[in-house]
Amino acid sequence: MADTDNGGRPEPGPGESADGRPKRPRESGGGILMGRPFGVPVYVAPSWFVVAALITWVFGGQLERVLPELGGARYLVSLFFAVAFYASVLVHELAHTVAALRFKLPVRRIQLQFFGGVSEIEKESETPGREFVLAFVGPLLSLVLSGVFYLGLFAVEPGTVPAVLLAGLMVSNLIVAIFNLLPGLPLDGGRMLRAVVWKISGKPMTGTVAAAWTGRVLAVAVLIGMPLLSYAGGYGAEEGFGGVDSITDALLAAILAAIIWTGAGNSLRMARLRERLPELSARALTRRAVPVSADTPLSEGLRRANEAGARALVVVDGQGEAVAVVREAAIAGVPEHRRPWVAVSTLAQDLTEGMRVWAELAGEELLEHLRATPATEYLVVEGSGEIYGVLSAGDVERAFVAAMAKPAS
Secondary structure (H helix, E strand, O other): OOOEOOOOOEOOOOOEOOOOOEOOOOOOOOOEEEEOHHHOOEEEOHHHHHHHHHHHHHHHHHHHHHOHHHHHHHHHHHHHHHHHHHHHHHHHHHHHHHHHHHOOOOEEEEEEEOOEEEEEEOOOOOOHHHHHHHHHHHHHHHHHHHHHHHHHHHHOOOOOHHHHHHHHHHHHHHHHHHHHOOOOOOOHHHHHHHHHHHHHHOOHHHHHHHHHHHHHHHHHHHHHHHHHHHHOOOOOOOOOOOOOOHHHHHHHHHHHHHHHHHHHHHHHHHHHHHHHHHHOEHHHHOEOEEEEEOOOEHHHHHHHHHHHOOOEEEEEOOOOOEEEEEOHHHHHOOOHHHHHHOEHHHHEEEOOHHHEEEOOOEHHHHHHHHHHOOOOEEEEEOOOOOEEEEEEHHHHHHHHHHHHHOOOO
16 A cells, blocks of 8 residues: 655555545445335345346236236236335344344344345354344244235235235245245255254354255255256246246256355355454464654664564654554655655554554454454554554455465365
8 A cells, every 4th residue: 555645754545544544445235225224224236126027027927817907007016016025025134133133243234135135244143042043033024924914815805906916925925934944054044053053062163064065955956956846837836936937947046056055155164264263363463563752763763673573663652652553554655765864753643542452352353343443553452551562454354365265175
């Protein structure tokens, strides 16, 4: 990062603000923001419009046979069904969200996508019991909705638009519930299986491995089984979800199988990563630093660091208290012939409370602390407040990437 600041300091590059701290990237919601129920943003991904059009077309074809008197208006009814169905999917995801918030687990967002929705919960459950509940509430709400729509059928006249819509929503929510209860990651049933194996074995990783491999078996079963069921006439033929030719069925099966297989693999990979996160220790990654006064020339500060075998400079006041950390990128931006004339204070970032990192921080706690206070360097201190060294955000990022690169079996 090539910084620039005024007063002889290198200027901030595209990744940093004027004070030398990295800019927070603008969060991409991955679609259109629809609202923030319970404070959690809900996005509709562009792929939703594809599946909405597909549902409108397929359901409209069924309405032509069931209610031919509707004419072209059947597609408006079909579009309403598509929106109502995804509203049901949103209720399913909100159930996960409410449970997560109840367990004090942060939820980044909910996204409605091509094959349903996803609640992005940022932390793992602390116990297998909570994991099971968190996974089960989604399918449970879908079953409840299916029952509500079934009861609604008794309040309307058969053969009417409301009756057809209620029947379609009843069946679709039942399918969502049953499908999500299948015991393989990344489905809810896979998380429930993970929780059960975790409870029995006492090891969350064992549960993840079992549920992920079950998910991969499930993906193969979907790839082969869905086209066979469709060919045999057993895939939704009576409920208005058939009528799609065998090529389309095979394509949808392949896409769904790929999503399940990829999701299972990602779940396993992230579990492996979390298992290795304790390796990301502030103490292990910290660079040794030497204290210098604010008016120390950069060349002198670097000389002292080289003599001490250190790789960082900390600016201290007259009482020896750390007040700033000299930025590595700023040092690199000063030509060697100018270094005797540049004071280290002009290249330093003043310390804020969040820029002080306890040496014992590791794993997710360390990453969460760094996310909360973005900076290029942090002062690492012992529990007593004594300076331990300087932690570079770049070093943490490289260690994180190295952990991710390790193969997951």
